[in-house]
Amino acid sequence: MDKTYDPRAIEQSLYEQWERAGHFRPSGEGTPYCIMLPPPNVTGTLHMGHAFQHTLMDTLMRYHRMSGDDALWQGGTDHAGIATQMVVERQLATDKVSRHDLGREKFLERVWQWKEQSGGTITRQMRRLGNSIDWERERFTMDEGLSRAVREVFVRLHDEGLIYRGKRLVNWDPVLHTAVSDLEVINEEEQGSLWHLRYPLADGSGHLVVATTRPETMLGDTAVAVHPEDERYRHLIGKQVALPLTGRSIPVIADDYVEPEFGSGCVKITPAHDFNDYAMGQRHDLPMINIFTVDAKINDEAPEAYRGLDRFEARKRIVADLEAQGLLERIDDHKLMVPRGDRTGAVIEPFLTDQWYVKAGPLAEPAIAAVEDGRIRFVPENWSKTYFEWMRNIEDWCISRQIWWGHRIPAWYDADGNIYVAHDEAEVRKKYKLGAEVALTQDPDVLDTWFSSALWPFSTLGWPEKTPELSRYYPTNVLVTGFDIIFFWVARMIMMGLKFMDDVPFREVYITGLIRDAEGQKMSKSKGNVLDPIDLIDGITLDALLEKRTQGLMQPQMAKKIDKATRKQFPDGIPPFGTDALRFTLASLASTGRDIKFDLGRIEGYRNFCNKLWNAARYVLMNTEGQDTGLGNEPVELSLADRWIQSRLQGAINQVRGNLDQYRFDLAAQALYEFTWHDYCDWYLELSKPVLTGDSSAEQQRGTRQTLVRVLDALLRLMHPIMPFITEAIWRQVGPLAGSQGDTLMHLAYPVRDEARVDAQAESEIEWVKTFILGMRRIRAEMDISPGKPLPLLIDNWKDADRSRYAQAEAFIGFLGKPESVTWLDAGTEAPESAMALVGEMRLLIPLAGLIDKDAEIARLEKERAKVQKNLEVCSAKLANPSFVDRAPAEVVDKERARVAEMGVTLKELESQLEKIRRL
CATH class of the missing domain: 1.10.730.10 (Isoleucyl-tRNA Synthetase; Domain 1)
Structure with a gap:
């Protein structure tokens, strides 16, 4: 073996040997054990969340493989519809070409070309992490087998009435021109305004004041709502309000949803542009007026003066016009949650469009029962409550997306707009008895990425074919995933597995926490606190780390400030810790379900563990x-x-x-x-x-x-x-x-x-030996005696069992404790002034006379005592200062109190040692 442990010299070569030899294949013998890798985006790179979850999954796979199980870790990647399309569109933009210039077919060719050339970055990184995935079975959500499974599921659900097309409100990204899921929406608090607007009563008897954070949506208002028990407005329920700037009248309605204490107690209702208003609109059968185009400009449903304006430009014009008409009561500063698209950063609009939906209720009922009756167990168990809460209030699932990269919806339209669903056009004509004279056009939309990934546990094993792998490895054993996708993925896999396999997709769901930085902050590029697992494995200079952090939204000066701790700890950059140290760190932090503070100090400690x-x-x-x-x-x-x-x-x-x-x-x-x-x-x-x-x-x-x-x-x-x-x-x-x-x-x-091989007596005997040796070492340390200096040892208050134990372990004690001589004192014998250590009730005594320079040792201890005393006074004064205790973070104050307590103990120990030496 090399004298020095160097992970770079062993890791990659070992992995290549393992993969080449096929060591990750299932054995075909023993009890089946299968884990499905949550498919990472094909556009992605490894982040700390991946590293954490993959470490846990690989640990389980290797453990069960070595335990004799027939272990299959099924891997693969997700086509990541929106993310991948954006990558390729950006590439086209550098040549000043759009996807529309290429056309759908040519554009998809470019996407496949990109996937073949650049889409394997994350799988290469997964190999660096040591993932023992059966790469020969690697799947991709757009490969032919999985695409067939997607079409089969869509057609079956549609034929049963569980998939339908309807006009409903969705999250709409006005830059991407598509519906997006809640997971693709980031809600963050921002500083905004609350506009208080006057809506005149139609009969001229006064006005109502409504408060809104989006004045532009008033152009689509179809009611004003008040609480039915609000005495201020009960007499107005059923009356009409003249909606400013529009020439329309809208009713005053009563609904329990309204909070009388918020604003004026009157709420404008825009069913086509607010999810809560949409629900109220359905309850009261209100018209739904969509005032936006797909790129969030004002459309022709609005008054002519505002048509074609961007929504925020329209906001300014509307507020100015209201003020000119005396209808703007006031504007308050107001903090609000603003939804933005995670890919574009654009403010998401609730938007009324025709989309495809899965009727979720009938699928949710058996999925709820599967967790209730224990066929699926959440670890930790408390996450089942989160699952139940969402499933029992489940909404129909919007599964269509207005992009080109993805599984195209297997639905066709004739000239009259009739819908026909089948696997392909030939089947449509046969199934619906349509002749060649009927022109058909396929729906241009694609399916939500989560639709195909919901089938992952069985589609990857060959469904709809009845393959040997499907019968052997389904249901799988455990799903390892984060709590943030319980709704988007876990629940949908359970629903689809029960529907199409008549069994649960996995027996257990192990929910991990989030990886946070050392301060407990969520890792993000904008904060500049992201750690790349590969940088921790291979090492990185501080300059390169700083450059990475400023590639996000962070200013260089802020990045330097954040890196101050790293620079102090690792002045030459982050050293190559290696994969094993990273994996052991992540495993050691994996307490059930809790978020994890990742500190570089921990991985440094486990790098030392590897050295050891x-x-x-x-x-x-x-x-x-x-x-x-x-x-x-x-x-x-x-x-x-x-x-x-x-x-x-x-x-x-x-x-x-x-x-x-x-x-x-x-x-x-x-x-x-x-x-x-x-x-x-x-x-x-x-x-x-x-x-x-x-x-x-x-x-x-x-x-x-x-x-x-x-x-x-x-x-x-x-x-x-x-x-x-x-x-x-x-x-x-x-x-x-x-x-x-x-x-x-x-x-x-x-x-x-x-x-x-369990030997309780040997364990007891060696514990006695360890206590004996540690006692001698403690005396050496306290008295500053050289570790190699032999010590005269007196043993007092001993029993026959102690002497017998010593005789059995004499070679060990002699080698490690280095006693110069050993004297067993008879009862009542007076010992000289000695340092003492206890081994049970037996006392180890080391006479100090002649072993130490008394004056030099007193001087050393007094100097140390003065230093501790000074530090104790400084810390005590800080804690006595109300300004510090009240303003400093609680953890800082607690740390200071712990230091004071520790220094108090140290001071007492120093006093005791001084007293012993002075008596010599």
């Missing part, structure tokens, strides 16, 4: 290569330490397996860390040295060498699902010495607890 493991393996190899590790029939004698580490290993196996089974990746990672760092590296490797370097018998040395390699071999298997690269690289060196055989670690059996 690497160096431990080098020590093992140096002491076992070319040596007898007990692979033959030669006698083997296990030392107390050998029996202890093997017993501790069984506990670790139990913890890791149990936590992985419960999706407690954080606790599994913690158990691995504790066993590896503390039990194996810090203690067992040290305890092995006196056996290997002393005058132990050949049987004893063989036993220790065997234990070194076999425990490390088991540990590598145990760690492999989370840290695949470093474990494989080490195993290839260590495995043969432990008797492991195979082409790759990932196909070896995952460790199972062996009760025969």
Whole structure:
């Protein structure tokens, strides 16, 4: 093995070997275990959310593969209709060409060409992350098999009356000229205005005041609503209001939705341009007047003076005209939530258009029952409440989009507008008995991307064909996903799976939290706090990182400010941490359902953990290569330490397996860390040295060498699902010495607890030894005595069991504690002034006379005491200042209080040490 652990030297080459050898294919034997990768956008690049969820999925896949299951991780990408079309349209724009110039067919050819050349970025990055996906089965939502499944589902649902075409209100992006889903709308608070407008009563008896944040929509008002119990307006219900600027009259209606306390208690109702107003319009059978064109300009339904104006220009003109007519009462500053398209940044308009819809109610009922009766379990369970709340109030699903890239809707129209639905035009003519003389035109719209991804669990396995894969791997085992797409994807997969497979698509849904930055802020380009997982794996200079951050909306100065902490921690840039350190960090942070604060300090710590493991393996190899590790029939004698580490290993196996089974990746990672760092590296490797370097018998040395390699071999298997690269690289060196055989670690059996190796007595004995050695080390540290200096040791208040334990562990204590001499004091013997440590009730005493320079030690301790005292006074004064306590963030104040408490303890310890030394 190389002296230094360098992830760049092992990771990519190992992955290429794994993929080339077909190691990610399902075995075809054992219990089927399948996970469907949530298909990332083909336009996308890997972000921290991907890295987090993919790490958890790959951990599960490798764990179950090693547990003997027939493991299939089905991967693929989503065609990402809007995002992909925008990418290609931007490319065309550089040549001053639009998609309309090319025409639909030529444009789609360009999209496919782009997909083949540039669409694989994210799958290459997924390989860098170590994803053990069966790439030979990779699917794409626009490939022929999945396209056929989409057409089949559409036709069947339409023929059953569960898909229909209707005019309803949708989220409309006026730049893209298409309906968009709620997930593609970002609602953020912005500073705006609240205009108070006077609407005259038609009979001239006065006016009502309505408040609105969008005055331009008044041109489409069809009512003014008041609460039915509002005494101020009950007498006006049913009367008419003269709608300003339009020449129309509209009624005053009563509806419980109105809040009397908001504004004047009167609400203008524009059913064609507000979702709440739309619902009220349906309740009261109001006209629906659409005043916008597809690009949010005023159309011909509005008065001539405003036609053709952009909505915001129209707003200014309308407000000015109202003011000129004395109908503008006042304008208030007002914060409001503004919906913007996530791709364009344009303000989204509620827009009345003809669209295709799925009738969701009949599909939702069995999907609700599947979670209620336990066929599907949410982890954590509380997310089922979120699921139920949405499903029980589900609206029909708008599935059409006014773009060209996607699954074109399999519907055709004749000259009279009649609709015919089938898989293709030939089938339409046969199904509806239409002759060649009937001209048909296919619907130009495509299906919402979520429609095809709702079929993902069964379409990727070959449905509608009854393939062997479909019968073997459906239902899948677990879906790993974020809470933000429970509605958009999880619920729809459940509905479609139950409808077309008559079974749930997965047994469990593990919901992850969001990855946030170290301050708890959501990562976004505009904030400049995005971390690219590949940068953490490969490393990046600070200049390159700064340049990346300013590619978003962030100003360079703000980016520099945010990077201040990074610059302080890593002045030469972010070093290459490697994939394993990143994966272990993400696993260790994966507590169920909670958002995660990602701190670079954590990944640095786990990079050190990788180093620790690497160096431990080098020590093992140096002491076992070319040596007898007990692979033959030669006698083997296990030392107390050998029996202890093997017993501790069984506990670790139990913890890791149990936590992985419960999706407690954080606790599994913690158990691995504790066993590896503390039990194996810090203690067992040290305890092995006196056996290997002393005058132990050949049987004893063989036993220790065997234990070194076999425990490390088991540990590598145990760690492999989370840290695949470093474990494989080490195993290839260590495995043969432990008797492991195979082409790759990932196909070896995952460790199972062996009760025969559980040794409670050995664990108790070694805990006593550790306490003994740590007691001596603490005295050395407190008294500033050199670690290599032998110490005279007096033992007081001991029992026969203590003396017996010491005799058994004398070699270990002598090697690690380095006592110069050991004297067992009889009861009542007076000991000289000594430093003391307790081992149970037994006392370890080290006489200080002659061991330390009394005056020098007093001077050192007094200097340290003065320093702590000064810092304590400064911090205490800060906490005594009401201005600091009241204004500083709570976490800053709490941190300062913790420092004060810690310094108080330190001060007492220093005083105690000074007192001991002065008595010498």
